[in-house]
Amino acid sequence: MSTTLLIIQTLNGLQFGIILFLIAAGLTLVFGVMDFINLAHGVQYMVGAYLAAAFTAMTGNFGLGLLLALPTALAFGLVLEVLIFRHLYDRDHLDQVLATFGVILFLNQAVKFVWGAAPLFVPVPEILSGSIEIAPGLLYPVYRLAIIAAGLGVAALLYGLVNHTRAGMLVRAGATNAPMVSALGVDIRRLFMLVFGFGAMLAGFAGAMVAPILSVEPGMGDNLLILAFVVIVIGGIGSVRGAFIAALAVGLVDTLGRSFASNILRLFLDSGAASQTGRALAPMLIYILMAAILFFRPSGLFPVRR
């Protein structure tokens, strides 16, 4: 277990956690404010990645592609909201699960229809390509550092928006008691639309950012959706702060677990059994973490007071 590997994997875990946060932030707000289970949040991440890939290919410039992808992802989210989701807010959770499951099926297939089943490849932008030496003899890709920086920037922005603006105040109030906010004369539909569009854009942003380092393919959002749910449940539904901490925790536990579970087990078991158990245990770690947290704190780490 060398220190270099530990540092690199910690950075990878942070980067993964940041991406998870970008997806989970929108999900937790939509869930907390509107009490709406949006399984289609994962495909919005996928759509963001595809849009970035398409616009990058069109303009030949990743920065420009990203700039075009963001408003398009926002518009896309709003269209979905107007067409489908706003009719589901006052339905029960099962109806929401069913309808958004339908949206997943449709969009996963639609991107296959438009762009084909083969993964798309997006080049890392010129200025952010290559690696830098972050410590003597320790190289790390610049682009991944850029993702961490961008994610932290968005987190700070989100913190300011939610805690220090009027819209943010309404969102927080909505997460606590939406009918009361509405009764006080706030146009709750517009607030919902705003939150939803913003969440969709954040998920799209996450997708666009990972497009150069992951393969852009149909269904890429499915597993991240589940991880994002794990994050918001650990963090406490409706809490952006909880989502941030939980996202970093999940990112780190998952990444470090996959690299070091076998090594740690080797301290107690013989090496054959250790690598076998380690491989079995590593992908389960975050779910064990979640089950344990819910066992002791059945409403997550930072429950929103109601």
Next chain:
Amino acid sequence: MNEIATPSPAALDVPRAPALRRYGVPVLVFAAFALAPIAAAQGAEGYILSLLTRVMIFAIAAMSLDLILGYGALVSFGHAAFLGIGAYAVGILASHGIESALVQLLAALGASALFALVTGAISMRTKGVYFIMITLAFGQMLYFLATSLSAYGGDDGLTLPSRSLLFGANLLKGDHAFYYAVLGCLLGCYLLCRSVVASRFGRVLRGAKENAVRMQAIGFAPYRFQLGAYVLAGTLCGLAGFLLANQTEFVSPAYMTWQRSGELIVVVVLGGLASLHGAIIGAAAFLLLEEVLSGYTEHWKMIFGPLLVLVVLYARGGILGMMGGRHG
């Protein structure tokens, strides 16, 4: 088992539907399944029989989910785990040379019940969405456990040498024999669930769904009843897993992905919640529609997805709801 013929008055707390619809629909459904092989003999027999067998197996799984979802409002998002347990019980025992259906079935049911008891006892501490997510977590744990079982195929799964043996003979080998065995299981599960729902146990379960606090106030501990229902549902789904492994003669972690759990929820809601036979109709609609649409275009999900959305938006109460005003 004669609850069907003589339901206790308290079983009729659902908005009263004409007797014809209450009993007619399930009888029709089972009659259709019983007679289907005769019709199938006219055409592509093997194909139709195996498709319908798959429908019935999924119907058992969906019905077991309906027991906790429809009657107990316990939204389990990890129900496919039990399919996996049942299937792996067959696969693992068979790979050690134990091919007796009886032993495999006991192992499948026992393991499912045990897993349901342990995870249910933990999950019931949470409510609502947190319950959905913790059941998902247990499902995912089992999924990843299965992918790491390299002795039993890992990611790739495990091919069975043959179907389970009854009394040392390969009685389940023929398509017809297996079809009717599955139909028997489906009917048995249906009658069992029906009588459970109509019993005192079922009434407490439904009472706790409506208002848990009030049930406590009149002296029932909902926890024990809900846990009981969860264990029963898990065990029945384990049976479906046992049958699924036998049908495909193949076992793989793909049986317990979260998407599969989601599909089971979709099937139950699509058919009509809290009616048991709705789950059968939902399973048939889901699988047959998939089969028909995918025959037209490889992009069938682009039709199926919007169809689901439309069903939710315009047809409350699922297919049963559409057939009549049963759900008001």
